[in-house]
Amino acid sequence: MNLTDWTITEKEFKKENTELNGSRYIIGNGYMGYRGTFEEFGKQELVALNMAGLFDRNGDSWRESVNAPNPLYTKVFAGDSEVSLLECAPSEHERSLDIRHGLHLRKTVFKIDGTLITITANRFLSIENEHIIGLDYTVSADKPVNIIVKTGIDGDVWDINGPHFVIKDKKSEEQINSLSCETIENNIKLVVYEFIDTNSGQYDNSEKVKLLNVFNTVVTPEKPFHFKKLAGVYWGDEVQNSEEMFKESIKCGYDKILRKHNAAWKNIWDKSDVVIDGDEEAQRALRYSLYQLISVAPRGNGKCGIPARGLSGQVYKGASFWDTEMFMQPFFSFTDPQVSRKLADYRINTIAGAKRKAREYGFDGAFYAWESQETGDDACTLFNITDVFTKRPIRTYFRDKQIHVSADMVYGLWEYCNISDQYQILADGGLDLIYQCVRFFYSYAYTKLNKRSYEFLDVVGPDEYHERVNNNAYTNKMIERSAEILLSALTKVKLNYPKYYKEFTEKNDIEWIEDFKNNLYVTSPDENGIIEQFDGYMGLEDISLEDIKKRVIDPNEYWGCGQGIATTTRILKQADVIMMLNVFRKKYSKKILEANWNFYEPYTEHGSSLSACAYAIVAANIGNTEWAYKYFMRTATVDLTGNSRQYLGTLYIGGTHPAANGGSWNTAIFGFAGVSYDDDIIDISPHLPENWKSMSFKLAWKGTELSVHINGNDVKIKAIGVKKNINITVYGKKYDLG
Numbered sequence: 001m002n003l004t005d006w007t008i009t010e011k012e013f014k015k016e017n018t019e020l021n022g023s024r025y026i027i028g029n030g031y032m033g034y035r036g037t038f039e040e041f042g043k044q045e046l047v048a049l050n051m052a053g054l055f056d057r058n059g060d061s062w063r064e065s066v067n068a069p070n071p072l073y074t075k076v077f078a079g080d081s082e083v084s085l086l087e088c089a090p091s092e093h094e095r096s097l098d099i100r101h102g103l104h105l106r107k108t109v110f111k112i113d114g115t116l117i118t119i120t121a122n123r124f125l126s127i128e129n130e131h132i133i134g135l136d137y138t139v140s141a142d143k144p145v146n147i148i149v150k151t152g153i154d155g156d157v158w159d160i161n162g163p164h165f166v167i168k169d170k171k172s173e174e175q176i177n178s179l180s181c182e183t184i185e186n187n188i189k190l191v192v193y194e195f196i197d198t199n200s201g202q203y204d205n206s207e208k209v210k211l212l213n214v215f216n217t218v219v220t221p222e223k224p225f226h227f228k229k230l231a232g233v234y235w236g237d238e239v240q241n242s243e244e245m246f247k248e249s250i251k252c253g254y255d256k257i258l259r260k261h262n263a264a265w266k267n268i269w270d271k272s273d274v275v276i277d278g279d280e281e282a283q284r285a286l287r288y289s290l291y292q293l294i295s296v297a298p299r300g301n302g303k304c305g306i307p308a309r310g311l312s313g314q315v316y317k318g319a320s321f322w323d324t325e326m327f328m329q330p331f332f333s334f335t336d337p338q339v340s341r342k343l344a345d346y347r348i349n350t351i352a353g354a355k356r357k358a359r360e361y362g363f364d365g366a367f368y369a370w371e372s373q374e375t376g377d378d379a380c381t382l383f384n385i386t387d388v389f390t391k392r393p394i395r396t397y398f399r400d401k402q403i404h405v406s407a408d409m410v411y412g413l414w415e416y417c418n419i420s421d422q423y424q425i426l427a428d429g430g431l432d433l434i435y436q437c438v439r440f441f442y443s444y445a446y447t448k449l450n451k452r453s454y455e456f457l458d459v460v461g462p463d464e465y466h467e468r469v470n471n472n473a474y475t476n477k478m479i480e481r482s483a484e485i486l487l488s489a490l491t492k493v494k495l496n497y498p499k500y501y502k503e504f505t506e507k508n509d510i511e512w513i514e515d516f517k518n519n520l521y522v523t524s525p526d527e528n529g530i531i532e533q534f535d536g537y538m539g540l541e542d543i544s545l546e547d548i549k550k551r552v553i554d555p556n557e558y559w560g561c562g563q564g565i566a567t568t569t570r571i572l573k574q575a576d577v578i579m580m581l582n583v584f585r586k587k588y589s590k591k592i593l594e595a596n597w598n599f600y601e602p603y604t605e606h607g608s609s610l611s612a613c614a615y616a617i618v619a620a621n622i623g624n625t626e627w628a629y630k631y632f633m634r635t636a637t638v639d640l641t642g643n644s645r646q647y648l649g650t651l652y653i654g655g656t657h658p659a660a661n662g663g664s665w666n667t668a669i670f671g672f673a674g675v676s677y678d679d680d681i682i683d684i685s686p687h688l689p690e691n692w693k694s695m696s697f698k699l700a701w702k703g704t705e706l707s708v709h710i711n712g713n714d715v716k717i718k719a720i721g722v723k724k725n726i727n728i729t730v731y732g733k734k735y736d737l738g
């Protein structure tokens with residue numbers, strides 16, 4: 001794999017990399033993602049046009065996101081041979097991903113019976129019109145050769161727990177082919193159209209699950225065979241007017257759609273790029289991470305969140321986790337507040353599911369889903385890991401006990417409000433979300449009459465290897481923050497939306513909040529400055545990572561749950577206290593950050609891709625740029641190297657890692673650039689890695705665009721479109737911005 005500033009390229013084809021490259025070379029537009037596979041591939045090669053927000057359940061299997069029929073399916077034949085990477089080794093092959101424009105490009109040369117046949121194909125998922133896909137396909141040859149090209153819509157798709165639709169209709173009219181389907185569980189309509197700009201082919205409807213155009217033609221060195229295809233994908237209510245919408249796109253034409261797509265990508269990059277001078281490797285890895293984030297951001301009409309594996313398939317059921325609010329949303333709040341608002345709206349729109357979950361467990365308020373799909377009901381199963389030894393499902397407590405998820409929702413929403421200075425969302429359901437989450441914690445809290453403090457017993461913190469623990473430091477601190485946010489949100493609403501405030505407080509009791517916030521138990525650092533991860537953690541076996549690995553019997557065995565090798569030890573799966581210190585890095589002294597980083601780092605397995613960035617950010621904030629850099633590169637390259645965990649027990653968990661991608665931006669900005677903020681003030685105190693000559697980026701802060709350039713300790717800030725007086729400090733010293 002070669003990398004330049006804006007492209008990643010492979011110059012040879014290795015079949016064994018098909019699964020990994022499907023994620024690495026993915027394109028997406030938030031509405032759908034198309035894996036980095038080749039046009040001649042089928043479901044065995046894990047081709048997937050993965051739909052955001054469309055879910056289905058077939059029988060007793062897990063509900064998961066739907067992979068739509070594939071409208072880019074294309075096969076070429078010359079005589080008896082299939083001109084395909086699956087059938088013959090190419091004499092030349094190059095494929096690249098242009099991350100500046102979200103374009104997938106390939107050129108493959110095959111030698112078939114002495115003739116060199118070249119396939120060139122470019123594709124994109126329009127980020128300007130989320131329904132549209134473009135494919136520009138050419139077959140050329142060095143000698144005249146008769147070829148047959150079959151291109152169409154392939155309804156035989158890859159699923160983990162499918163199939164997820166039945167084909168209801170196949171049609172071909174005025175050069176537009178369409179395949180209409182309905183999902184199994186809820187009969188949701190989904191239609192895929194294609195339009196090819198040449199009508200010399202024959203419509204072939206003979207295959208049950210495919211719809212094809214067949215071109216039988218002679219290709220000569222002077223006259224290649226070429227077509228441009230536009231495809232349209234629509235589901236749900238939008239199916240009704242989809243034909244007209246697709247016809248509009250055809251009228252607009254392939255080239256114009258592509259131009260608009262490129263322009264839209266340019267606009268997005270203009271506000272979100274981070275430029276690093278002096279370190280090409282870091283630059284590429286960071287840009288690639290941003291590319292992944294941009295590709296999964298909801299922008300259009302869809303009402304969905306970002307799945308934990310982006311739009312790379314059905315792993316983790318296409319569900320959204322705390323990953324969104326704690327790892328990805330900061331990037332959007334600071335670069336594209338409209339996307340951030342959509343993410344928050346998704347949680348507001350799914351609060352009914354969170355309320356049902358709270359009730360199910362006997363609590364008040366809103367207990368958000370650990371794995372959230374379109375209704376907010378929890379898609380997380382109780383036995384979601386299979387033991388590699390017994391092949392039996394193991395009980396996990398992710399769903400029932402990771403209560404911090406509700407505090408993460410509050411945090412993400414309030415961060416959006418604070419960073420963008422937009423508070424309307426509070427009157428549009430945001431205040432209710434905050435209130436219901438805190439209310440849930442209030443009902444979950446444990447308190448004894450003689451012990452006036454609220455504690456949180458029987459929980460799972462971010463470190464999933466230790467289940468059902470008491471007073472997890474991250475959980476309690478996040479709950480305290482949620483209660484604080486609730487008080488701030490009530491004050492804002494009282495001031496800005498008095499009528500709504502009156503209605504709200506007439507319906508909801510707010511008397512208890514102050515007492516709850518003030519008397520919540522938050523773990524204090526011990527005499528060495530260490531914050532215990534949960535009650536009793538220090539009493540667990542003190543073993544090194546190296547030694548615990550000697551106890552591993554199967555490389556895919558799960559270290560947590562009842563029998564896991566980590567449960568009785570101090571070994572943790574992922575940043576936990578360090579995750580807390582990352583979030584509250586300005587609330588603790590450098591000494592505390594340092595003591596805890598040094599204490600927990602040797603025990604941390606980083607068994608989740610969410611872990612490295614927290615260690616990177618805290619390391620940068622204590623001035624340990626060497627370790628910060630190591631962990632930064634680990635998080636920023638996760639989808640380039642593919643070095644992340646692929647199996648959990650027997651469960652395949654591969655795909656892209658948007659939380660880690662978000663973690664790279666967070667590290668660059670909150671770690672190296674040293675950006676921190678509270679309600680009124682933003683501070684920039686950089687600690688750049690030694691080899692970074694400079695770093696430039698933009699932040700949308702309270703409606704003003706701050707363009708920041710850091711060169712060593714020299715910080716230049718330009719404010720564009722100043723919306724209100726901004727308090728800004730650099731290394732703690734106050735400056736006035738015009």
Ligand code: IFM
Nearest residue numbers: 308321322323608610659
């Ligand atoms: O949300 C994470 C969790 O913290 C660790 N396991 C994977 C989940 C999805 O990324």
